[in-house]
Amino acid sequence: MQEDLKKEFSSMVSKPSWVITWLMNIFGGAVLLIMFITLAVFPFLVSGSIKVFVVVTILYYPAWAVGMYQFFHYVKKNMAIAIKKIIVDDKGIHFYKKDGGIDEILYSQLGLSRLSDDYEVYISQRRKSWMLAVGIDRSETKVAFDGTHLGSIYYIKNARALRARFVEGIAHFRPDLRIDPLVFEEFSIHPEKFTFDGKRYMKHIIEIAVTVSVLLLISVLILIVIKIV
Incomplete structure (x- = not known):
């Protein structure tokens, strides 16, 4: 048997x-690039004078370099065992x-x-x-x-x-x-056929969407009533 x-x-x-994969990679890459640039120019943003800039630079950039190294090492290590x-x-x-x-x-x-x-x-x-x-x-x-x-x-x-x-x-x-x-x-698994039940899944999505919409509507109505009162 x-x-x-x-x-x-x-x-x-x-x-x-592959379409969703590339969209996720592009979005993730853009976020990382923005974070990288923001952290790189951070001393310029907080320094009001040359003296403050020099002090912040001496203290900040070594820590920034170590942090970037640890981050990219972590990413490289995890990519090696990616599924x-x-x-x-x-x-x-x-x-x-x-x-x-x-x-x-x-x-x-x-x-x-x-x-x-x-x-x-x-x-x-x-x-x-x-x-x-x-x-x-x-x-x-x-x-x-x-x-x-x-x-x-x-x-x-x-x-x-x-x-x-x-x-x-x-x-x-x-x-x-x-x-x-x-x-x-x-x-959303069919209990007899053991297949993914798309109709049941969409029903769940619709129920969640309706519930969230109702809660948002109630919240808006409460805020309107509070403002009127």
Whole structure:
């Protein structure tokens, strides 16, 4: 039975969106350039006289040079391990890095998490957004299907489909694991087909947009009433 499942479970590879990737790179590069120029001319902006300028320059530019070196060293180091490809197959999910290394989360590794007593596969919050979480050695592991937990060299346009396929793999090859129903709800995954449900996703987006619009309208009305009173 397990062999039959492996034969019918096709692998899925991450797909890049080069348009969004270049737009993000251009925007990010512009922001960094503005910050670099601003920090470079900072002594000229705060110095009111030659004496103050000389003192600020002597103290500031060595620290600025060290900071720039540390920053570019950090960027270079992280670019070396940036994700260039993600594959979900019958073994698990594999993150292929730019330096040739591979990070993996295998179905065989999954188990209990000390942060969830009810489910082994559930949702967990990171920076005000929900992520898929699994238990490995009783520790929580959050999985970012766009590669953002390690950095990515391009924007992955089928990240939601990759997540749905990974959940499908868990259901197929580890039926002993309990999957929180909120995983299907939050990530718009069809509970039977294990495909990304675009209609449900758009419904969530519309609901959020309507909620935000209503809150903004109420806030504006309250401000108008306060001003009138």
